[in-house]
Amino acid sequence: MCTTCGCGDEAGTRISNLAGELQTPGPGYLHSHSDEHGRTYTHEHSHQHAHADSHDHHHGHADGHHHADPGTETILLEQNLLAKNDLLAATNRGWLAGRGVRAFNVMSSPGAGKTTLLVRTLAELGGRLKAGVIEGDQETSLDADRIRATGRPVIQINTGAGCHLDAGMLRHGLDALSPEAGSTVFIENVGNLVCPALFDLGETAKVVIVSVTEGDDKPQKYPHMFMAADLVIVNKSDLLPYVDFDVDECLRRIRQINPRAEFLTLSATTGEGLADWYGWLDGATSPAAAPTPGAARSESLTGSLTEAH
Numbered sequence: 001m002c003t004t005c006g007c008g009d010e011a012g013t014r015i016s017n018l019a020g021e022l023q024t025p026g027p028g029y030l031h032s033h034s035d036e037h038g039r040t041y042t043h044e045h046s047h048q049h050a051h052a053d054s055h056d057h058h059h060g061h062a063d064g065h066h067h068a069d070p071g072t073e074t075i076l077l078e079q080n081l082l083a084k085n086d087l088l089a090a091t092n093r094g095w096l097a098g099r100g101v102r103a104f105n106v107m108s109s110p111g112a113g114k115t116t117l118l119v120r121t122l123a124e125l126g127g128r129l130k131a132g133v134i135e136g137d138q139e140t141s142l143d144a145d146r147i148r149a150t151g152r153p154v155i156q157i158n159t160g161a162g163c164h165l166d167a168g169m170l171r172h173g174l175d176a177l178s179p180e181a182g183s184t185v186f187i188e189n190v191g192n193l194v195c196p197a198l199f200d201l202g203e204t205a206k207v208v209i210v211s212v213t214e215g216d217d218k219p220q221k222y223p224h225m226f227m228a229a230d231l232v233i234v235n236k237s238d239l240l241p242y243v244d245f246d247v248d249e250c251l252r253r254i255r256q257i258n259p260r261a262e263f264l265t266l267s268a269t270t271g272e273g274l275a276d277w278y279g280w281l282d283g284a285t286s287p288a289a290a291p292t293p294g295a296a297r298s299e300s301l302t303g304s305l306t307e308a309h
Contacts (some may be wrong), residue, residue, distance in 0.1 A: 118133060
């Protein structure tokens with residue numbers, strides 16, 4: 001989980017409309033409190049907490065209590081982090097549904113062709129599709145610049161040390177993008193086949209792209225990503241004659257892990273198969289139901305479901 005890979009609230013997220021930085025959410029910019037009745041309240045802080053007394057926290061333990069095992073504390077921290085994200089994702093889902101906005105969370109490893117597919121989609125669909133893009137990358141606005149060249153609105157989220165977008169980041173991105181009612185938002189997540197799968201954003205659907213240059217074993221190596229997918233796209237089909245990639249075998253492996261996922265093969269470069277992608281977009285009209293919290297995270301590597309408790 002991300003508590004061990006460098007991600008965290010202090011990752012230094014920056015959100016920009018490319019004309020200038022809009023906001024820099026600081027550590028703890030979104031957090032929740034629970035009252036004595038178990039109700040949870042989520043809100044933002046833009047201030048820092050200063051302690052004028054500068055005291056050190058050294059406590060004697062005369063009562064004889066002991067600290068929990070560090071491993072247990074880590075698990076609880078991860079559970080709390082994901083539960084908080086699920087709460088914010090539910091808020092995003094309601095916000096999107098209330099405005100009739102479709103949001104597609106596009107995920108892949110770096111270089112699989114997410115940006116190329118989005119640029120071509122936005123250019124070819126023209127006025128047929130009202131759409132904006134939220135771009136996620138650790139640094140730079142290179143991909144967002146390519147999107148902006150299509151004339152579509154785009155918001156850049158730089159995650160710093162973070163390796164994924166989360167529901168809180170998306171909420172700020174949506175505020176900055178301000179999508180029209182009835183429009184579509186493409187969310188290009190940080191290039192990574194691991195952590196983005198664990199974080200529900202409140203999206204309408206999850207789209208996972210794998211390129212033929214990566215090998216057909218990716219569904220088995222990164223099962224959680226493919227378990228979470230509503231649509232899997234095999235990209236760069238124009239390179240199939242030159243690489244060792246078995247499309248049927250890739251599909252078989254996806255089916256073992258996630259029988260409900262839809263599957264397309266295309267080339268974002270040549271345009272082969274794009275009609276199927278556009279048809280899928282036309283049909284994906286209703287917001288996805290909220291996933292069972294932790295469901296995708298609790299599936300085993302063999303594809304069998306185990307409930308997370």
